[in-house]
Amino acid sequence: MADGAGRDAATAGERELRRAKEAAEAANAAKTRYLVAVSHEIRSPLNAIYGYAQLLERDGAIPPAEAGSVIRRSVEHLTNLVEGLLDISRIESGVLQLRQDLVRLPALLDLVVDMFRMQATAKGLSLDYVADGRLPPFVRTDEKRLRQILINLLSNAIKYTHAGGVTVTVRYRSQTVLVEVTDTGIGIAPADIERVFEPFERGGAPDVALQPGIGLGLAITRALARLLGGEVTASSEEGRGSRFQLRLMLPEPMAAPSRALTYANVIGYRGARRTLLVIDDDPAQTTVLRSLLRPLDFTVFSAANGAEGIELARCAPDLVLLDIHMPGMSGWEAATRLREVCPPATRIVIVSANAHEFRAGGDGRSSHDAFISKPVELDALLDMIGRQLDLDWIVADDMAAANDAAGSLALPEAARPLLATLRGHVKTGRVRAIEAALSDLEAAAPASGAILARMRRTLDAFDLRALARMIDDGL
Numbered sequence: 001m002a003d004g005a006g007r008d009a010a011t012a013g014e015r016e017l018r019r020a021k022e023a024a025e026a027a028n029a030a031k032t033r034y035l036v037a038v039s040h041e042i043r044s045p046l047n048a049i050y051g052y053a054q055l056l057e058r059d060g061a062i063p064p065a066e067a068g069s070v071i072r073r074s075v076e077h078l079t080n081l082v083e084g085l086l087d088i089s090r091i092e093s094g095v096l097q098l099r100q101d102l103v104r105l106p107a108l109l110d111l112v113v114d115m116f117r118m119q120a121t122a123k124g125l126s127l128d129y130v131a132d133g134r135l136p137p138f139v140r141t142d143e144k145r146l147r148q149i150l151i152n153l154l155s156n157a158i159k160y161t162h163a164g165g166v167t168v169t170v171r172y173r174s175q176t177v178l179v180e181v182t183d184t185g186i187g188i189a190p191a192d193i194e195r196v197f198e199p200f201e202r203g204g205a206p207d208v209a210l211q212p213g214i215g216l217g218l219a220i221t222r223a224l225a226r227l228l229g230g231e232v233t234a235s236s237e238e239g240r241g242s243r244f245q246l247r248l249m250l251p252e253p254m255a256a257p258s259r260a261l262t263y264a265n266v267i268g269y270r271g272a273r274r275t276l277l278v279i280d281d282d283p284a285q286t287t288v289l290r291s292l293l294r295p296l297d298f299t300v301f302s303a304a305n306g307a308e309g310i311e312l313a314r315c316a317p318d319l320v321l322l323d324i325h326m327p328g329m330s331g332w333e334a335a336t337r338l339r340e341v342c343p344p345a346t347r348i349v350i351v352s353a354n355a356h357e358f359r360a361g362g363d364g365r366s367s368h369d370a371f372i373s374k375p376v377e378l379d380a381l382l383d384m385i386g387r388q389l390d391l392d393w394i395v396a397d398d399m400a401a402a403n404d405a406a407g408s409l410a411l412p413e414a415a416r417p418l419l420a421t422l423r424g425h426v427k428t429g430r431v432r433a434i435e436a437a438l439s440d441l442e443a444a445a446p447a448s449g450a451i452l453a454r455m456r457r458t459l460d461a462f463d464l465r466a467l468a469r470m471i472d473d474g475l
Helices: 002-057 064-093 105-115 117-122 143-159 217-227 283-296 306-315 331-341 378-389 398-403 413-428 431-444 446-460 464-474
Strands: 101-103 126-131 139-141 165-173 176-183 231-237 241-249 266-269 275-279 299-303 319-322 347-352 370-373 393-395
Touching (some): 105 117, 105 464, 143 217, 143 241, 217 231, 283 299, 306 319, 319 378, 331 347, 413 464, 446 464
Parallel strands (some): 347 370
């Protein structure tokens, strides 16, 4: 009996070891697949950045605006990939911060759908957007996270659809938005409906393995939707298509503002001149920040390391923008020392690529007041500075002028199609076609010269998003 029990125990132990070995091998294989997928995803935008940078070095090989647009989109792709990995970690550890932005809902939906029109057209797909009923002009939510959810849903629909098309339907009832993204794609097997919402899972269909991606989009989408108080669900029929539904509470403000702050239009701030200190060992980073902040009437000092920054702190800065990893003293050490030498009212914002070291700050115990991740989204940075220093921004009157359409954008009815044509060129980013369309508009409506001049200045700054808003206000 004892021998039999011993053999049974040994057999059970062997089975357990075999299961552990198989689990380890499966995890190893998944890790390898993941690294291969990430490598592919990273190399594509890097190749675009590298190629266009080389073309810029060859004078006249390519228009700078076109190169800048491609490089910016590629960087955004890389940033989204990295942010996706970090978001999973932040959500699991409970440190993801949500904001309550004032969001132009119709404009955001238009923007996201327009982002994918060229991609859909290139695949021979239709892309339809249906606003079923009234949409509120403004809602309150985290704009970045809502945009991320919508982009993930649309990107997946187009990626897995080879014929037919994609339809986005939006309904708003009782402070709740319902967004349906329906496609005629490969569909999802019943057993995979919930599985596709798991990290690094994309389902078992053979076609899925041929598509780029690492299986994070839907996992992040569902997690973010739940954090925002909503839910994402899916239904599908293999070979016929899928439908993803996003249901989300988006409260409408009691009184919508006449216009929402657009940081692209910020030209300064009211009150006493503020002093900022930038401490970063990367000269390119300090150049970007100086170029952004000095035209807005900030006094900007910069230092290449913590010790130099502490020495410069005798300028009594109102706010310090501080990197973490620098030669010698770390950013955390520098923040502690700065607290000792700076006035009590000085605000310290960590600006770092080390998002895994994220600490929110501003809790009365930390040396810093806020944390923002690199690559820096300039609008987010200005928003952070404005909140930390309680600034009253001065905004250029571009939008106000556009809203005075009767006086500024005086178009005869026959010229209205020209404005629609202009908007189409703005969507596709065709700079020369935009310039030609503006000339046509000026010839058709000489009385609109002032607003068209502002449109040209906006185009010169390559701010196509602001230009699209000006056109929408005139349509």
